[in-house]
Amino acid sequence: MAIPIQPDANGKTPVTQSLQDSTAIIQVIERAALNPEVDIDKMERLLQMQERVLDRQALMAYSAAMAAMQTELPSIAERGQGNNGAYATLEDIVDTVRPIMQKHGFAVSFRIQTQERGIQVTGVLMHQDGHREETSMLLPADTSGSKNAVQAFGSSTSYGKRYVLCALLNITTRGQDDNGQAAAPVKLVTSFQAGQLRQLITVCPAATQEWFVGKYGEAEQVPRSDFDKLRASLQKRARPDRQHH
Structure with a gap:
């Protein structure tokens, strides 16, 4: 649970004081913008400073609102029933x-x-003052229970939204949420395995390297279940003249 921000002797919180200071800086910049004697380069620097100040204001407002909101967010009851037990529905x-x-x-x-590699669900939490935070979750299609393609997509999407939303808001559900095991996050290769793949891909033809980047992006994003087959495939494609002995 978040700890409420306490005001000082003058009734101001650190956030309030900082916002007032930022507002004063913006007012100085606005006055400078009206001064015809201020050169263009200096004006551009002032505008960049203003942008940074506004971003900082938005972040501080977001943080203060989040701290206040978290004191009111309850634990969500698990009323849904699935093959693997109870869970909190979206x-x-x-x-x-x-x-x-x-x-x-x-x-x-x-x-x-x-x-x-699956379905990526990204949640974006936006605050009215402009700051936003986001988090993502990569899931395989949930094909449990003889689901068709559309049902598998919907199941994984719903599962991802639930967990991404809970992560963004730092909320919990009552009890253990085991639903969605079939749509559990994809386990990626270890750092050692990623290093092996990087070494192999560097000695493969350009076409193979382009294919690898298009499919996986980078070695660390390769699903662990693909590792053995992928390593064997890259070893076959590696150019003998560039392999290290």
Whole structure:
């Protein structure tokens, strides 16, 4: 639970004082902008400073609102029932947190991207003053229970939204949420395995390197389940004249 920010003897919190200081800086910049004697280079530097100040203001407002909001966010009851036990449904989570988020100036949105390695769910938590934070989760399609492709996509997407939203808001559910085991996050290769793949890919033809980047991006993003087959494939494609003996 977040600790409330306490005001000083004058009734001001550190956030309030800093916002007032930032506002004073912006006022100085605005006055300079009206002065025809201020040269263009100096004006550009002042505008860059103003942008940094505004970003800092937005971050501080976000942090203060988040601290206040977290004191009101409850633990969500696990009322959903799945093959692996009880879990908090996305609907229950959203219905519970939405009015509290609105009260403190927050909103959330999601981006869903289908990749070769699975479904990536990204949650974006936005504050009314402009700052935002986001987090992502990569999931395989949940094909448990003889789901078709559409059902598998929907199951993994819902699972990802639940966990991403809980992560962004730092909220918990009552009990252990085991639902979605079939859609558990993809386990990636270890750092040692990633190093092996990097060494192999550097001695492969350019076409193979382009294919690797297009499919995985970088060695650290290779699913652990792909490692053995991928390593064997790269070893076959590696150019003998560039391999280290």
